[in-house]
Amino acid sequence: MQDLKPQVANARAYHHGDLRHSLIEHGLEMLEQRNIDGLGLRELAREIGVSPPAIYRHFSDKNALLRALAAEGLHRLGGAQAAAFEKTGGGTAGFSASGRAYVHYALEHPALFKLIFSYAPKADVIDAPPDAAATAMLHLREHISEIAPAGTPPEQLRIYAIRAWSQVHGLAMLLLDGQMKAGDAMIEAVLKVEGLAGG
Amino acid sequence: MQDLKPQVANARAYHHGDLRHSLIEHGLEMLEQRNIDGLGLRELAREIGVSPPAIYRHFSDKNALLRALAAEGLHRLGGAQAAAFEKTGGGTAGFSASGRAYVHYALEHPALFKLIFSYAPKADVIDAPPDAAATAMLHLREHISEIAPAGTPPEQLRIYAIRAWSQVHGLAMLLLDGQMKAGDAMIEAVLKVEGLAGG
């Protein structure tokens, strides 16, 4: 009755890095249902079927794990944006689509989205060189100049980028916090211009 | 040596509602330095010089206290916006000024600002009647139609309001999370248009 499940005793139940992967995977899953403070190391370990101290073989402490989760979230957010951008064939339409993808990703993964901005290495898209890391926000910087009128000076491009990012980020946050009703049509309408023109 | 400080024993150290007021006041002060999870009932009580259970005479539980703090924060945010609006004489300039005030309030009170959107009664400025409560966001709804071109249909006004709110909110959040460098000139430039025009 006790041994129905193949007890692995201790030792190599996971080979080389599997537990790390499993921790991130299950951590992300837990974030789908709970919010950030609801994610505890002991509970996560329990979920995976491993003892809590095992985590410390892979992460120096809880913050390190959260940072890894945030980094993975950022990566996926970037992936979602890139996919949307490619799918629409790039250009202005692609830029808009990737903005919409940003908001939709936030709505689909509320806790993860918030975690990203609390724990991820700062994206630094605005002032850092674009080769820093492949992040969601790099799209902005890479594509903003294609959208702007030819000859727009770099300082103005920077303002456009911040404005566009603020626009999608603010909409995402307000929707996440329930300040207004969501709706694809509304999201599209709000993001239509993105304030790029005008000045 | 023990009695230097006028020991109040127990009983009416605070008359009628004073402790409630004190809890909110000191709670807000603590939020100036720590973030939200750093705010504990026991610590707050210690700070004020009262026993933890005393809090329960005024708030049913911790969430009730946090909600009160958020409500007060929302009130003050609204006050800051209103002051900025009046000071510039209203109109388009006032609208812009109140947007800047929103961002600046966020930067000056990061934890409180975030608390507002986690715990405050939903502002509902977008779809609720404006007589609901005097909140920061009511400004938006009250003033957005003055800014928009005459004859703008209400659905479009709604989009404009959401767009403007998203704009300031997103900028505030990104700055709070350290995603880019703050700076009055930059804030002003980003908020200059607010995406009202265009479509």
Next chain:
DNA sequence: TGTACATCAGTGAACGCGCGTTCACTGATGTAC
């Protein structure tokens, strides 16, 4: 004005909780001879 009493905002002690983290350990794996 003086006395008896109800009210109720405080008190100190205690509760159970789950947390993150540490410790000394164990035993399967991969490697060297």
Next chain:
DNA sequence: TGTACATCAGTGAACGCGCGTTCACTGATGTAC
């Protein structure tokens, strides 16, 4: 191929912690007679 050994990813038990909340209580205040 067989044996001895180092490695190191796991284990279970235990730690101290501060938390939110409950409990029975106390005693100053305000009120009624």
